[in-house]
Amino acid sequence: MRAEFWGVRGSIPVADRAMARHGGNTACVQVELEDHVSVVLDAGSGIRALGQRMAGGPAPIHILLTHLHLDHINGLLFFAPLFDPGAEVTVWGPPSLRGPLRRRLARYLSAPLSPVEIRDLPAKVRFRVAPSEPFRVGGARVQCRLVNHRGPTLGYRITEGDSVLCYLPDHEPALGQPLHSGPAEWISGLGLARDADLLIHDGQYTEDEYRLTRGWGHSALGDAVDFAARAGSRRLHLFHHDPSHDDAALDLMRIEATERWIEAGGDRASLALAAEGTSVGL
Numbered sequence: 242m243r244a245e246f247w248g249v250r251g252s253i254p255v256a257d258r259a260m261a262r263h264g265g266n267t268a269c270v271q272v273e274l275e276d277h278v279s280v281v282l283d284a285g286s287g288i289r290a291l292g293q294r295m296a297g298g299p300a301p302i303h304i305l306l307t308h309l310h311l312d313h314i315n316g317l318l319f320f321a322p323l324f325d326p327g328a329e330v331t332v333w334g335p336p337s338l339r340g341p342l343r344r345r346l347a348r349y350l351s352a353p354l355s356p357v358e359i360r361d362l363p364a365k366v367r368f369r370v371a372p373s374e375p376f377r378v379g380g381a382r383v384q385c386r387l388v389n390h391r392g393p394t395l396g397y398r399i400t401e402g403d404s405v406l407c408y409l410p411d412h413e414p415a416l417g418q419p420l421h422s423g424p425a426e427w428i429s430g431l432g433l434a435r436d437a438d439l440l441i442h443d444g445q446y447t448e449d450e451y452r453l454t455r456g457w458g459h460s461a462l463g464d465a466v467d468f469a470a471r472a473g474s475r476r477l478h479l480f481h482h483d484p485s486h487d488d489a490a491l492d493l494m495r496i497e498a499t500e501r502w503i504e505a506g507g508d509r510a511s512l513a514l515a516a517e518g519t520s521v522g523l
């Protein structure tokens with residue numbers, strides 16, 4: 242399994258030279274499985290460039306949406322395989338009392354927000370609520386759980402052979418629950434992240450910023466590191482970078498996070514701030 246980062250930014254895409262090294266596109270991670278089935282985690286603006294590379298490919302595509310905030314779906318309309326009549330795409334997403342997944346996505350993929358209606362997409366597209374029991378995508382086993390964020394939001398755990406990847410891009414596990422103490426089963430997302438070879442986790446805010454943003458559904462850097470340490474994750478990639486953080490600010494955040502990670506028993510090389518255009522082999 243290999244994870245490739247196509248969008249690592251949170252909230253809104255940014256086009257700014259001072260942010261180019263980490264990248265300005267919103268959430269999108271491709272997970273390439275051994276059988277070449279493609280799993281795409283979220284459909285933020287990063288999915289546009291991924292779609293250009295995938296266009297015309299024969300393999301089925303599975304898009305796993307964590308939730309329907311705009312920064313996680315704003316690339317859907319620009320994903321080339323959805324306009325290829327030969328493509329087969331399955332879009333998985335969170336359950337909601339607001340109706341079927343297709344109808345909830347159609348609120349974005351319809352007038353007046355979109356020139357194309359969801360029913361007009363040329364590809365063979367299926368929309369499915371991700372089940373609470375484990376399910377298979379290609380040769381991988383996928384588990385999901387509702388996690389702490391604003392609105393129904395899933396975290397995903399993907400297992401292929403002995404390799405485990407966990408994706409928790411928008412997540413505030415420390416809200417109302419100490420991460421160091423208390424029963425592990427009460428901590429949001431911890432079961433999904435347990436012993437993961439790679440944990441991709443929300444690390445949007447500095448400690449100072451978090452004093453003003455507590456309850457907005459995102460993590461302070463220190464909480465993200467503590468969560469990963471408690472879960473026993475082997476590698477941590479911090480994700481969902483704030484649109485106000487340029488590369489220099491993110492470099493400082495990486496230094497601070499690394500100190501805390503080493504204190505918790507991690508090694509320097511196993512922590513990174515996710516950057517667009519990079520990939521990790523598992």
Ligand SMILES: [Zn+2]
Pocket residue numbers: 251252268310312313410411481
């Ligand atoms: Zn987000």
Ligand SMILES: [Zn+2]
Pocket residue numbers: 308310390391411458
């Ligand atoms: Zn969100």
